Amino acid sequence: MADQYDLLVLGSGPGGYVAAIRGAQLGLKVGIVERENLGGICLNWGCIPTKALLRSAEVLHNMQHAKDYGLAADNIRADLDAVVKRSRGVAKQLNQGVTHLMKKNKITVHMGEGRMTAPGKVEVKGEKGTETLSAKHVILATGARARDLPFSPADGKRVWTYRHAMTPSEMPTDLLVIGSGAIGIEFASFYNDMGANVTVVEMLPRIVPVEDEDVSEFLDSALSKQGIEICTGAGIESLKADAKGVTATIKRASGKVEERKYSHVIVAIGIVPNTENIGLETLGIKAERGIVQIDGMGRTNVKGVWAIGDITPGPWLAHKASHEGVIAAEAIAQELGNKDVHPHEMDRRNIPGCTYCHPQVASVGLTEEKAKEAGYDVKVGKFPFVGNGKAIALGEAQGFIKTVFDAKTGELLGAHMIGAEVTELIQGYVVGKTLETTEAELIQTVFPHPTLSEMMHESVLSAYGRAIHI
Incomplete structure (x- = not known):
């Protein structure tokens, strides 16, 4: 039976x-x-x-x-x-x-x-x-x-997916990462720190394209300063792998087509x-x-x-x-008859996203651009890490926290962060959004000092012209 x-x-x-x-x-x-x-x-x-x-x-x-x-x-x-x-x-x-x-x-x-x-x-x-x-x-x-590139499936030797990249048979010397979503950027960050020369190619106009535009620009600059070459608005026309490496044909945003040689390629173009x-x-x-x-x-x-x-x-x-x-x-x-459970549909607007590169990226809700496209009149606050004592003491003074509010109701529409430990900080805003908080509750909340979380408070204050430390 x-x-x-x-x-x-x-x-x-x-x-x-x-x-x-x-x-x-x-x-x-x-x-x-x-x-x-x-x-x-x-x-x-x-x-x-x-x-x-x-x-x-x-x-x-x-x-x-x-x-x-x-x-x-x-x-x-x-x-x-x-x-x-x-x-x-x-x-x-x-x-x-x-x-x-x-x-x-x-x-x-x-x-x-x-x-x-x-x-x-x-x-x-x-x-x-x-x-x-x-x-x-x-x-x-x-x-x-x-997801594989249709013209060059991953072979585990020279062309990798994330799975191959986690258990490499050898250390890449010159690494091409195709795609700049969370997976691509995390591996680009990892292998760059480990000593590889890394190039990231993204077909869209900016990296981490689902994030707020200000975050994308800041991350592009930060990774470039770390030595990662960023190519946006670019596409891969072909990959030719052999025992020694991979030759990639890259079409730049300008329309220029060039061939580049790499030891390995990570394909991170989705699932x-x-x-x-x-x-x-x-x-x-x-x-x-x-x-x-x-x-x-x-x-x-x-x-x-x-x-x-x-x-x-x-x-x-x-x-x-x-x-x-x-x-x-x-x-x-x-x-099946249980009267004690009362499930609720999930609000997808309250699902946070995190990218664990260096610096970290985290967000929840609408970007400033998406909020405006949705018809909101917005108030936007922004506070830099360099204005926070704990960030300076940690030696992590690069980054910012950005908040987006509905100017009419004070509803928190979105929060966007880049910098040290923001993947831990974001949950504060997720709780706030789930509780349907407004700027009033956030402004009245006491944040401990000295912590990175104080920047979350300052960003809200900034949206309403009340920031203290900038």
Whole structure:
């Protein structure tokens, strides 16, 4: 007899495993299907191990600038193999942590390739051969993979995706990074700190194009000062790899076409949802270009089938997937008779974005440009790191915090940061937006001194002509 579940989750990334745990907390019988590693891409090959790499690069950077702090450090060097080994160790620890959480919450794990064959039926081909599982509800959380250049697929030798870049067989000498979103910029920052000559090519007019224009301009300048060559408005027309390196044909914004040689290339041009061969067509689940269409709770057009994370409309971020997992699990529990849960649709305007380069970038809500395009009359505040005592004491006086308000209501529309630890600071504004705060509450809030967070207060004050330290 097939295993029977209240909820079966296909995929164990930050969306899938969180959905499974929340379902179990609500008393559901839960199973989860995973074809590779518990924790999915994020824990094993994405968010976490990349942050371990970037931490090593940050420590190296600080050691190289020890004299700026009155310290001496001699014979400084990077051991790439050791850096990668540490990163993989971090990933392994978190994978084991998810394994423990599955056992703790009595979630049955089925290792193998899962595919929906009928409503409530999932066929799993894996370590136990082929088994058929039954569930009242199924959550699809199969994630995504790196998008290849159509004319030059990644080979893992000279042309890399993020996955290859995390476990390099050798240190690049001259590195080309194609794409300047979070993944591309983070690897550009890492390998630059590790000693490679790095070039970033972005087809749009500015790097990190989803961020506020002021942030993009500041980051472009900061990375250029660090020695990274930035080429915006440029495209890659061809890549030719051989045993010695890669020849790239680059069309510049001016229209000039040139050939450049690199030791390695990282392709970071987006993701492709993993929605092939999971049963979408069999069940008639609606999808557009592989992206499953859902309502605000995660329901697909087929009853009992839900979808979350990178196979659904963006932004494609781990924390968005996790939150969607909680919403879907609670909505399922509610449908199964739990009267104590009251799920709410997620407000996508309140999802923060973070890029862990040096300097860091973080944001939430509308950019100044998008706010104006939406018809808002805006008040904008901006405060520089150089005006903050803690930033100066840390030796991190480069950056700024920018806030965008509705001039009529005082609603916080967006916040945009670049500088040290802004990926930690941004959550203050996320909480504020979620609570639908206005400038009045933020102005009246007491911020501790001396902290970087004081700049968040000053930026709000600046929007209303009240900044103290500039």
